[in-house]
Amino acid sequence: MRKALLVSHRLGGLDGVSVAAERWVSVLSQLDFRVTRVASHYVRQEPDDLLIRGMWADLPGHPCPPLDMAAARELVRQSDLVVLDNLGTLPSAPDAALSWQEILLQEGVPTIVRHHDPGWQIVSGMWGAYDPASGLPLHHPRMLHVTINGITMRDFAQRYPKLLESGSLVTVYNTVDGQELLDGDRARTRAELNVADEDLLVLHPTMLAKRKNIPAAVELCRRLQRFYGELRRVRYWITHTSAKWDQSLPSEIEESFAVAPGLVVGSTPRRSDMYAAADLVVLTSIWEGFGQPVPEAMVAGKPVAAGPYPVLEELVDRHRWKVLDPLDPEAVFETLGDVERLREIVSWNRGRAEKLDTSNLVSPMRTLVRAAEDLANGRTGIRAADSDLMISATRSVGEEGGPADRSGFSRVP
Incomplete structure (x- = not known):
């Protein structure tokens, strides 16, 4: 060998x-x-x-x-x-x-x-x-x-x-490894995160860096919360563990966390559990070399709001993915509320993202x-x-x- x-x-x-x-x-x-x-x-x-x-x-x-x-x-x-x-x-x-x-x-x-x-x-x-x-x-x-x-x-x-x-x-x-992403435990993971069944859990799987554009993801969640009002609670979940409150944070990120609706911080041992627990996956980066969470979320059957990093344009055009615009919260809200349309988008994206298996x-x-x-x-x-x-x-x-x-x-x- x-x-x-x-x-x-x-x-x-x-x-x-x-x-x-x-x-x-x-x-x-x-x-x-x-x-x-x-x-x-x-x-x-x-x-x-x-x-x-x-x-x-x-x-x-x-x-x-x-x-x-x-x-x-x-x-x-x-x-x-x-x-x-x-x-x-x-x-x-x-x-x-x-x-x-x-x-x-x-x-x-x-x-x-x-x-x-x-x-x-x-x-x-x-x-x-x-x-x-x-x-x-x-x-x-x-x-x-x-x-x-x-x-x-x-x-x-x-x-x-x-x-x-x-x-x-x-x-x-x-x-992406499709089989590895499909066996997540939604109920257990949400319970461990103290997220209610009816909450809208918005997953932002990212590290703390300026190029990750965390304020844009938080603003999307805030706007979604305004649209839902008292009908549904929106929770913003960032997975990077250094976002714990006992560590110093860049001022712009600290300010965003202070106003993030239902802030959840921390990762899960398995990516499948992370995606299973989420209702929407966001990646608002200014730059990504690839943006691994986007096709992973698609294979896991989750809608994605991503951009404006340029490589996403290359991938969307090459693979014809259907991606929501995080800078258009009203369109995201309307899509999440249209069950049939959302099902079509998820199915379309999964079939195309699986080509990257x-x-x-x-x-x-x-x-x-x-x-x-x-x-x-x-x-x-x-x-x-x-x-x-x-x-x-x-x-x-x-x-x-x-x-x-x-x-x-x-x-x-």
């Missing part, structure tokens, strides 16, 4: 990178790889996970300690494939990312670098202004670079044209592995691809029918 490493800053949580990493581990295992996760921090650590310091700050706001180069090199030498999952992208540990790249190129191990959040797309300012001199995101043409949306792929193609020449740039959309990733992943091996051996990587899950760069940079030509955004009429 071949050996693979999946390396990231932190793993094992409910954030988009951790969830997407789980999918890749599962699919690589189906391709007869024994996959070991490597990170500097685990929300939930599994017995076979490896912990290497240097990719995550030991204390919030502090710099990362030096990477254990000897340990990293030894792991690489024992591996047939390495996936750097957002490690070579997010500007939180640039020295570690560059060190991994140096080791991987020296050892000649096939490498896939998956890019979720390039620095120029991050609007939270957590790591300061984007600095191209940092060397991030990684963009060496002997590695296969996988973006999770067409917008980022076009950005890479324009900034790093050598990736086009070598066939080392491709988009692979995130996936992880079971459909096996064939694209086989192509990625082969391309990474070709690049490591001096050959051309990805030549052409266009499917529900994968688009090659040649289909994205101005070619008719590629994502660059998709501009429509289908809202629920």
Whole structure:
């Protein structure tokens, strides 16, 4: 059995990178790889996970300690494939990312670098202004670079044209595990959250960051509460655990929480329970690399109010999802009250979101592995691809029918 490493800053949580990493581990295992996760921090650590310091700050706001180069090199030498999952992208540990790249190129191990959040797309300012001199995101043409949306792929193609020449740039959309999302316990979860059966529970599965646009989600809930009046109580549920009241919050978020109707804070161990408990899922972000909760909610049979992040436009146009506009509370209210229309929307979205099921990733992943091996051996990587899950760069940079030509955004009429 071949050996693979999946390396990231932190793993094992409910954030988009951790969830997407789980999918890749599962699919690589189906391709007869024994996959070991490597990170500097685990929300939930599994017995076979490896912990290497240097990719995550030991204390919030502090710099990362030096990477254990000897340990990293030894792991690489024992591996047939390495996936750097957002490690070579997010500007939180640039020295570690560059060190991994140096080791991987020296050892000649096939490498896939998956890019979720390039620095120029991050609007939270957590790591300061984007600095191209940092060397991030990684963009060496002997590695296969996988973006999770067409917008980022076009950005890479324009900034790093050598990736086009070598066939080392491709988009692979995130996936969902349908079966895992369908066995949630609605009654038990709502009882644990102290949410009544008749309440409208609005789920906002997100972290605390400026780009998550939390005030917009709260305002939607406030407007819905005005429409319902005394007929129904609206509850705003944010899952990020650092939103607890005993921790300091950014002023704009603290002000929003102070007026959020029926505020509920905290996550559930299982995503299926989270979606089962909800009546509406919102994602009001200014920027998302993908927006994992949107297709997950659709597969779980929940209506979605999302936007205005640009990648949503790409996904809605590509998959023809029907998404409610969180900036139009009256339309959301009317749709929630129209049982037949709501049922049609949920059914329509579920059928289309199921095309992103992880079971459909096996064939694209086989192509990625082969391309990474070709690049490591001096050959051309990805030549052409266009499917529900994968688009090659040649289909994205101005070619008719590629994502660059998709501009429509289908809202629920």
